[in-house]
Amino acid sequence: MNEQARSFVGYLYSDRLRAEANRIGRNYWYAYLPEIFDEMGLRATELSLDALENVSDLAGYKYLFAGSMSLNARQQEVLREWVRLGGILIGFALKGADDLFGISHRKTIAQPDDEFTISGYGKFSRQEGDAETSPGPMYDYRGALLPIFSPLEMVAPSHEAVIEEALLLNAGRTATGCPSVVRTQLEAGKTWYFAFDLTQTIWVMHQGRPIDRDYDGDGYYRTGDAIPFSRLHDLEVPYGDYWLQYLEEILSSTPQPFIHQLPPLPDGSAPDLLIHFGGDDECTPGIQVEASRYMKALGLPYHMNLMPVNGKFAIDRQEYEIIKNNGHDLSIHFDFVKPHFHYTEADVLEQIQMYTEAFGEVPIASVNHWCTGTGWAEHARWASSGGMKGDNSRAHAFNPPYNPINLMGYGFGTVYPHFVYDDFKHDNARIPFVNIPIGFFEPRIYEESKDRDIARIQLAVERAAYFGWTLNMFIHPVYISDAEHNMHCLPALEELLRYLNEKQFKVKYHSTNQLCLWWMERASTRLEHCVLDAGDGGSTLSFEVETQSSDGVLVKIPLNDGNGEAASYSLDGQQRAAAVHRQNGRCWFICHVPRGEHRISVTLPN
Structure with a gap:
């Protein structure tokens, strides 16, 4: 067999459909598919839906995606013939192509409230022999209930050869009697049908709901208000990444190249995990240089966000250069903390200008004080217009508590950075700006909970190494340098390094700035x-x-x-x-x- 194409993966797309959706005030969720490919490390080729007329148009492609569109009879016949010849077709809530996927469509069930509301769950069956060996939901997507954020397509297999890969549960976690994912063989090829829009599901998980009110009732507009999950969900489970691991399985049935999520080690080998360290100075004087010196002595990178108060920062230009010469990074710590306050573009640009004038360079990746937020894509759009590239304010846990320390979680369904996509008013365009999830926030070891705290750190390391995560260790500099505050933090940092060494894991250490820039280089x-x-x-x-x-x-x-x-x-x-x-x-x-x-x-x- 000889196959040649720009890549082995293609996806049908029509910008006309995107424009039509945007024109009536709706996001075109399928526009997020390239971001899904990017997280997995695939380079897929956009193929014009409107130009799909012959099987030869698909020559060289092994996998093809289609969703948020209707297919005419000719397009269906082209796809059917391509699958028969060995192609693999993956459809997301595709309408009008039941025969192609071996299904019978019954009805569509809308989301309960709005487009950011859970409508159901996918539940994968255990594979043969898994019952005794499965490590559970901390390591295996098959052990978790995976949320769905989109309308549900109630379908049934139309013949015995169709295999139900995953059950469909409703929002109340009750079985619907229908599948959420099915696959079938069609001569030499296969089809997969997702009975929901996976692109909407992942986009909503990654970017959350708009921060348009105080959803958690803590009195502030914070990124915790954007978390699309409820407190019934265990945020230590990266639900979005789990959906994509299943997709990765489908796309790995034949050899093809993926770009690894992690950068190489100096010797060119693959790390087991990446850990990036960062924290905010809260404009506290006298802690920044000492924290930098401590991290340098450990041979670790570090990233410090500097907060302005009344137009002033806690360090001067000389201290700034000392920290940089230690090999560490600095950035802005935006301060917009007021009860129920929606900050503006002018507020963002004003503080970027303060930082630039004080230190002579534009900040790269920042954190908002108290993880404040507003809107949906606004912060990314505004900060990007000021020359910035990323934000590390994406909450790991629900609020309250106001300061959820010693917790690990992924409130936005992923451990990895991801580009922000704009709303329908701005053509659902990708903004050159990444959201970077908080992962492990302020690890601690307390005497009264020592065993539990150590176990939490070790579990974080084990999972990060198993999956190849970019694990954020968020530690404020005051908890490193101040003797009154570091008695519980430094033992946690020491345990982290001790356990990594004991397990002989290969680690790539980064600052948050470095991770942000790496992710952009990877994407390009x-x-x-x-x-x-x-x-x-x-x-x-x-x-x-x-x-x-x-x-x-x-x-x-x-x-x-x-x-x-x-x-x-x-x-x-x-x-x-x-x-x-x-x-x-x-x-x-x-x-x-x-x-x-x-x-x-x-x-x-x-």
């Missing part, structure tokens, strides 16, 4: 011109990569049989050392691609 990395040559003795997968990341990137290829010992790769014709790494419980063949433009060829045994 080009991966294309994929060719797969399959023969009796094995397969050769080749592709081109161009990256501006100074460390380069890691490209990973799924090894479904788990045997990568006989695999090898070359970079620009030069043989390189092979490596196999586990992430998400799956074996991946790893290629280190340095900065620049390169051609990679991977040999995989059958």
